Amino acid sequence: MKVAGHHVLDAGPREVFDAACDPATLLAVIPGCEAIEQVAPHEYQGSLVLRLPGVGATFRTFVRLVDADPPHAAGMEGRVEGPMGTIAGRADFGLTEVDDEPAHDGRPGAGSDGRSIASRTLLEYRGEAVIQGPLARLDSRFAESLANTLIAQGLQALNSHLIEASSTVAPASGRPSPREAPE
Amino acid sequence: MTVVEYFLPRSLAQAVDLLSRHGPDLLVIAGGTVAMPLINDGISLPRQVMGLRFVGLDEIEPSDGGLRIGATTTLTSLLRQRHVPMLAEAARRTASWSIRNMGTVGGNLFTPPPGGDVAVALLALDAEVTLEGSRGRRTLALSEFQTGFMTTALEPQELLTGIGVPAVAGETTYVKFGRKEANTPSVVTVAVRVARDGEVVTDARVALGAVGPHALRARKAEAVLVGSSLEPGAIDEAAEAAAEECEPFDDGIASAWYRRAMVRLFVRRALEELVQHVALEGR
Ligand SMILES: Cc1cc2nc3c(=O)[nH]c(=O)nc-3n(C[C@H](O)[C@H](O)[C@H](O)COP(=O)(O)OP(=O)(O)OC[C@H]3O[C@@H](n4cnc5c(N)ncnc54)[C@H](O)[C@@H]3O)c2cc1C
Numbered sequence: 001m002k003v004a005g006h007h008v009l010d011a012g013p014r015e016v017f018d019a020a021c022d023p024a025t026l027l028a029v030i031p032g033c034e035a036i037e038q039v040a041p042h043e044y045q046g047s048l049v050l051r052l053p054g055v056g057a058t059f060r061t062f063v064r065l066v067d068a069d070p071p072h073a074a075g076m077e078g079r080v081e082g083p084m085g086t087i088a089g090r091a092d093f094g095l096t097e098v099d100d101e102p103a104h105d106g107r108p109g110a111g112s113d114g115r116s117i118a119s120r121t122l123l124e125y126r127g128e129a130v131i132q133g134p135l136a137r138l139d140s141r142f143a144e145s146l147a148n149t150l151i152a153q154g155l156q157a158l159n160s161h162l163i164e165a166s167s168t169v170a171p172a173s174g175r176p177s178p179r180e181a182p183e
Numbered sequence: 184m185t186v187v188e189y190f191l192p193r194s195l196a197q198a199v200d201l202l203s204r205h206g207p208d209l210l211v212i213a214g215g216t217v218a219m220p221l222i223n224d225g226i227s228l229p230r231q232v233m234g235l236r237f238v239g240l241d242e243i244e245p246s247d248g249g250l251r252i253g254a255t256t257t258l259t260s261l262l263r264q265r266h267v268p269m270l271a272e273a274a275r276r277t278a279s280w281s282i283r284n285m286g287t288v289g290g291n292l293f294t295p296p297p298g299g300d301v302a303v304a305l306l307a308l309d310a311e312v313t314l315e316g317s318r319g320r321r322t323l324a325l326s327e328f329q330t331g332f333m334t335t336a337l338e339p340q341e342l343l344t345g346i347g348v349p350a351v352a353g354e355t356t357y358v359k360f361g362r363k364e365a366n367t368p369s370v371v372t373v374a375v376r377v378a379r380d381g382e383v384v385t386d387a388r389v390a391l392g393a394v395g396p397h398a399l400r401a402r403k404a405e406a407v408l409v410g411s412s413l414e415p416g417a418i419d420e421a422a423e424a425a426a427e428e429c430e431p432f433d434d435g436i437a438s439a440w441y442r443r444a445m446v447r448l449f450v451r452r453a454l455e456e457l458v459q460h461v462a463l464e465g466r
Binding site for chain 2: 050051053054055083084135137139141142145146148149150152153
């Protein structure tokens with residue numbers, strides 16, 4: 001299974017990187033995440049509840065941050081284990097500051113809700129995972145489509161979180177919509 | 184690991200209670216036409232399963248000029264009702280007799296593409312879904328319920344209990360294009376609804392199936408139609424817009440490229456059919 005894509009988030013690379021390493025933020029933004037704890041400096045463990053059509057299951061998750069170069073890049077190695085199989089893989093992401101790109105409404109320096117913000121970050125990701133167990137019998141289109149959906153939902157939630165966290169000046173309004181383009 | 188417990192609650196209250204007691208590891212099954220093959224193939228390995236057959240959610244009732252459909256209403260019952268012809272047609276084009284006798288309208292909203300043919304028609308009708316759990320009841324637009332590929336806004340402790348079809352204005356057409364005429368997975372499914380004031384379109388819905396992570400509204404195509412008189416130029420432009428905004432995928436049935444081309448063709452045909460139908464009726 002392979003996934004790749006990019007999103008623009010309404011915060012600077014440093015804020016994005018820090019949020020992505022903060023268990024409380026991860027708990028709030030990962031779809032179906034029920035629990036997460038830091039078990040070592042760069043290691044997390046948690047549980048994910050996904051009620052998919054025809055499948056009701058809780059998955060145990062393990063994630064380790066590797067090759068971190070804050071706030072520009074990092075790799076993540078992880079494993080998701082459920083009753084119907086295991087998904088193990090690695091994802092790499094890069095964060096680049098974008099400041100001159102026209103904003104959602106065409107004006108420079110405005111966030112997805114039209115509010116003016118300091119900077120934005122282009123997050124690019126690429127990942128590969130091996131599926132084992134009964135789950136591997138499903139068409140790979142299923143796993144990839146589902147992974148893309150969950151990543152898009154997670155990043156959308158992360159963006160809302162970042163906007164909220166930075167909105168001491170002006171409260172965020174409306175639903176932010178980070179632009180997404182899976183490759 | 185196999186199923187060790189099978190629950191058959193006799194009321195919605197019992198079902199909600201079982202769900203909150205056992206949590207998301209309790210697999211909910213309606214008709215089972217999606218879930219059972221996964222279990223039989225060993226892909227889904229639930230320890231506990233709850234069937235919704237006897238919870239009393241299988242009624243179709245007219246309400247305020249619209250329709251109230253219980254979540255476990257079978258596709259066969261939907262086919263037989265006469266209140267909303269597009270829904271009967273959508274059910275008729277879904278699966279086979281035997282699957283329709285078991286499969287439910289609610290289950291169709293969870294079916295990943297290229298399935299979900301009834302959901303496409305419901306989307307064009309501005310349907311709403313009712314969700315109920317231990318924390319109460321809420322209603323959502325269908326367009327907000329389906330959130331991604333195999334994902335919905337349903338919370339782990341909730342059940343889908345019903346689908347509401349409001350009294351909406353306009354003429355409708357439903358077209359499903361597959362590799363065969365009957366009992367065939369969709370290459371593209373198109374449902375359109377157009378309301379007019381005289382010649383001028385005042386409201387339009389163009390819903391697409393099998394060309395995205397779930398049933399989608401082609402909103403740019405809808406915008407092209409509003410204000411037009413469904414003249415050939417507007418129809419072509421709407422078909423082009425729909426082809427551009429859909430998010431097709433490759434599978435064993437069709438390539439993404441072919442699906443996009445078929446969206447262009449079948450949105451145009453659906454709209455032409457609608458124009459023809461209206462012209463005939465007006466005579
Ligand atoms: C041979 C075959 C051909 C098919 N052809 C088509 C086709 O042409 N078009 C098409 O659209 N579909 C098709 N299907 C798919 C399927 O039959 C239908 O989509 C049907 O409507 C699914 O309903 P169900 O009640 O059987 O779902 P189930 O298998 O009972 O449900 C699937 C999952 O949805 C969830 N769920 C269902 N109901 C509820 C509820 N009320 N509350 C909470 N969760 C719920 C549960 O997680 C459940 O496990 C086909 C299936 C088969 C096997």
